[in-house]
Amino acid sequence: MKQTISCICISLACLLSFGCGTERKEAQARLDKAQAMFEQGEFISAKNEIDSIRALYPKEIDVLKETLTLMRQVELKEAERNIAFCDSLLPSRLQEFEELKATFTFEKDTAYDRLGTYIRKQQTIERNVERSYIRSGVNEQGEVWLASVYFGGKPILHTGLKLSTLNGLYAETAAVPYDGGLNYRFEDLGNTTEVVTYKGNNGLAALQFICDNEKERIRAEYTGGKPYTLYIADGDKKAVADTYRLAVVLSDIVRMTAEKEKAEKRIAYLNGKLAD
Numbered sequence: 001m002k003q004t005i006s007c008i009c010i011s012l013a014c015l016l017s018f019g020c021g022t023e024r025k026e027a028q029a030r031l032d033k034a035q036a037m038f039e040q041g042e043f044i045s046a047k048n049e050i051d052s053i054r055a056l057y058p059k060e061i062d063v064l065k066e067t068l069t070l071m072r073q074v075e076l077k078e079a080e081r082n083i084a085f086c087d088s089l090l091p092s093r094l095q096e097f098e099e100l101k102a103t104f105t106f107e108k109d110t111a112y113d114r115l116g117t118y119i120r121k122q123q124t125i126e127r128n129v130e131r132s133y134i135r136s137g138v139n140e141q142g143e144v145w146l147a148s149v150y151f152g153g154k155p156i157l158h159t160g161l162k163l164s165t166l167n168g169l170y171a172e173t174a175a176v177p178y179d180g181g182l183n184y185r186f187e188d189l190g191n192t193t194e195v196v197t198y199k200g201n202n203g204l205a206a207l208q209f210i211c212d213n214e215k216e217r218i219r220a221e222y223t224g225g226k227p228y229t230l231y232i233a234d235g236d237k238k239a240v241a242d243t244y245r246l247a248v249v250l251s252d253i254v255r256m257t258a259e260k261e262k263a264e265k266r267i268a269y270l271n272g273k274l275a276d
Contacts, residue, residue, distance in 0.1 A: 142251030159224030171209035
């Protein structure tokens with residue numbers, strides 16, 4: 001009986017040893033595959049393979065240690081590639097920015113504004129007093145806005161804007177209720193000025209509509225209050241289109257600069273870990 005039990009125990013030990021050996025070989029084979037993917041620049045595939053090893057072979061400690069090192073090497077190469085990509089595009093974007101901003105003025109009240117704003121010179125407030133028109137601007141982060149300005153003898157209390165062309169195309173802003181900020185109004189010498197500003201998604205569709213139809217006659221209907229309509233002047237359409245182009249360039253510069261800084265910090269961290 002004792003011999004039988006001993007034989008069973010030996011057999012189980014052999015089976016367990018064989019099973020562990022098989023798993024170790026399978027894990028090592030997948031690690032070798034991930035290493036080959038890494039060397040061929042297939043970083044996403046290598047990371048997926050490493051994740052599979054971790055999920056399938058949680059007890060293969062030695063292999064898992066090697067996967068950790070390999071994952072850090074993969075991430076290091078990815079970060080270096082991101083920096084190279086940003087470095088290849090940033091100079092051209094910075095040159096575009098310098099060329100575009102020549103037609104803009106930079107406005108910033110250091111007492112109240114965290115970010116400054118670029119406004120086309122033709123659309124600065126001092127050049128457009130006592131006038132109803134559509135204007136736009138973009139801040140240093142590339143965040144663009146559209147605004148409807150009304151000037152007249154009586155208030156119309158508008159909250160939105162609808163744009164349309166003669167061929168039936170149209171776009172609308174979101175409604176911006178009166179709040180004394182994004183929607184504000186004041187009276188001076190018997191006349192009323194109203195300014196409604198559409199930031200982000202509130203005005204993006206309308207802004208893009210102007211850009212796409214810059215050569216068309218665009219009707220602007222002030223909505224939410226008393227009826228009021230104007231046709232956007234050619235100079236204002238060009239100003240809005242140029243502002244949108246500047247916003248795209250600024251957004252790219254901000255995004256790539258942030259990605260480069262993030263990659264540089266990641267490289268410093270990974271190098272430290274790999275050195276340890």
